[in-house]
Each structure stands twice: as structure tokens, then as C-alpha cells.
Amino acid sequence: MGQLIDRRVPTIDLPVVNLGPYLTDPGSSAALAECEKAWKAMANFGVSVVRDPRAELRHRARFLQLMQCFGAATPELQEDCRRDQTGMAIGWWPPGRETARHWPEVVEGLTEENRPFTAGFDRPPPDRKGRWHHRLWLPEWERNMADGLLATLKGEQIAPPGEQFEGWIEANDLWGRTLLSANITHAEMVALGAGVERDYFTAGIINGGTSLLAPTIVDMSKLNEWELIAGFHYDFDRFAMHGKANFGGLIVWTRDGRRVRIRVPGNCFLCQAGAEAEYMTGGAIWKGFHEVVALPREIEVARTIRSAGGSPIRVGSHCFSQGRSDVMQPHPKWRTEQTLAAYPPILASDRQAYEIRLITGQA
Numbered sequence: 001m002g003q004l005i006d007r008r009v010p011t012i013d014l015p016v017v018n019l020g021p022y023l024t025d026p027g028s029s030a031a032l033a034e035c036e037k038a039w040k041a042m043a044n045f046g047v048s049v050v051r052d053p054r055a056e057l058r059h060r061a062r063f064l065q066l067m068q069c070f071g072a073a074t075p076e077l078q079e080d081c082r083r084d085q086t087g088m089a090i091g092w093w094p095p096g097r098e099t100a101r102h103w104p105e106v107v108e109g110l111t112e113e114n115r116p117f118t119a120g121f122d123r124p125p126p127d128r129k130g131r132w133h134h135r136l137w138l139p140e141w142e143r144n145m146a147d148g149l150l151a152t153l154k155g156e157q158i159a160p161p162g163e164q165f166e167g168w169i170e171a172n173d174l175w176g177r178t179l180l181s182a183n184i185t186h187a188e189m190v191a192l193g194a195g196v197e198r199d200y201f202t203a204g205i206i207n208g209g210t211s212l213l214a215p216t217i218v219d220m221s222k223l224n225e226w227e228l229i230a231g232f233h234y235d236f237d238r239f240a241m242h243g244k245a246n247f248g249g250l251i252v253w254t255r256d257g258r259r260v261r262i263r264v265p266g267n268c269f270l271c272q273a274g275a276e277a278e279y280m281t282g283g284a285i286w287k288g289f290h291e292v293v294a295l296p297r298e299i300e301v302a303r304t305i306r307s308a309g310g311s312p313i314r315v316g317s318h319c320f321s322q323g324r325s326d327v328m329q330p331h332p333k334w335r336t337e338q339t340l341a342a343y344p345p346i347l348a349s350d351r352q353a354y355e356i357r358l359i360t361g362q363a
């Protein structure tokens, strides 16, 4: 199976979307140029590279260290952090809990050199990564929440037990809010770049939607070369803002079917469009497929780090934002008989529940 991807995956550069001009003066021509860039990246690639001058990258270090510590903890401690009854909202999902769906019709449409690793399997194997879930919101949303709702949400947060995890919730909040702020601002810019209302994508996220910091965790030193960390899939949220992982391995597909890696400068994030963004634009935005594999070079680096006493655990930091109580359908700008047939009105939470059942094998 390895020979299917034992070829070079080209690395491409995308224009960096700078949130700075929009944050300073959203009506300026510099801001509008960035909005246009954000929209084009989402429409053409389903991904964009984002620089947020507000981001304090120092918050990433503590977050990364805590996640690596959790990744190295005993299976018993990790199991204690499962909260399966909350759906995909809180705590730990062990490796193997998620399995990418099979996409023969998509894979068949790709040329052979652009096929995913998953193409070598009759059915994709379960993912090797585990995932933590930490619910997020921004301080300004918190101020607007009713006391009862806030207490309920805050009461649901959990942290692993033990001194080594001290400050867990605060570290998750700090890094998660960094990604969430970027995600919301970038989504506003995408909307303006597309020529629709600024809050078209974000109103449903802020008012009753959910945002999660959902980092993925996998020990690279235990993987074989080309082993699948996360199978070929798309995300089912509205938009996801990703902090740069501490090991490479992310491969994405562009709308025109090219399999590439995207260069993300150290001070930038990668934003990916999810199924909700595609739904709300009648397909004008494309939900990008992607997969994560253990690249031989990254395995080598992990083993070197481990022999030097460091942690070989890969942590991907992902902030997913989605609606919940809003009804999604194509905006009038993209509403036609065809788009409505393909994307009929649906409650955001119903669509998410359906997707979760599919990836956890409960459908």
C-alpha cells in the first residue's frame, strides 16, 4: 500500500491572509484586499494561510507541553478522561475511536499520483491519533451569556488528574481562544470578500453554536513510515483554524484535485473550510479533503528527539467552530434550484449528529 504515496508530495505556498488591516480599519482598502484574498483561498483551495497580529504564540508552548504529557500518560489515566456521553464535546477520545469514511467516488475522480493513502485500503483503518476536546468561547461571548448557561458550560470542562496537569484548563483556554479569535475574524473576512453579510458565517457560531479546541495526539516514535494518522476526510464544522503542528504530515487536496502540502510560516495558522461553509454557500466554498500520514522524515526526527530525551508526541492544535441551532441552506447569492436540491435547509446540529454517527460507526 505504501507505494501508492511513496512519491513526492509537492509543497505549495498560498498568499498569507493578514488579519491586521481588517482589525485596524475594516473599511479600508487594505482590509478589503485581505478579505478578497481570504475568500479566493476558501473558494479555490478550501484552505488559507492566516496571520493574526493578536496571536500570542507563547501560549502554544505550555499547551503543547501539557498535551505531550497527556499523550505519554498511562492508558488508565487517559481512560479516566473519557466522557463519551457528551458526544463529541468534552474529554478524551482514544486512538481508533474515529475512522474516516470511505470515499470511492471522490478517490476515483483523482489522478493516480494524487490519490490518498486511504486509496490503498478496501476500507480505511481506524485513525492512530487520539483527540482531546475542550469547549471554547471568547470572553465577550461569556459576558453575554446567561449565568445559568455559563455555569453549565464551565461545569462541563474537565482536566486530567495529577499535579503535572496543573493549569490545564487555563492553558487550553489561552491557546484555544487565540485560535478561535483568528477563526471568527477570518470567517467575517471570508464573508465580506464573498459579498455577503459580515456575520453570515459567524452569527450561528456565536449565538448558540459551539467551538472546540480539539487537539490530536499521536506518538510518532510508535508509527511505521507512511502509517495513517488520520484517514482521507473533510471536516464537518464551519471553519477550522489550525495551529502549526510540531511534526509535519498534513496533506491536503485542492479543489482541482491536486495532492499537496501547504507551507505554513511559523507565525501563521492554517484555516480549513468545513462542510457547513460549503453548505451555506451552495458549494461556492469547497470543503477540503485532507489526511495525515507518518512521513518518513518526521519519524526519523521523532526518533532523534526521543533519543535526546525529548517528547516524540505529535500534537495538532485544531479549533473547530460550528453552528448548532441555526438552519443552514445556501445564501440567496448562491441559491438556485440546483443548490437547494443539493443543500436543502437543515438544522446545523442535526447535520453534525449525522456526521458523528458516520465516523464513529454508529450510523
Ligand SMILES: [Fe+2]
Pocket: 233, 234, 235, 290
Ligand atoms: Fe480534519
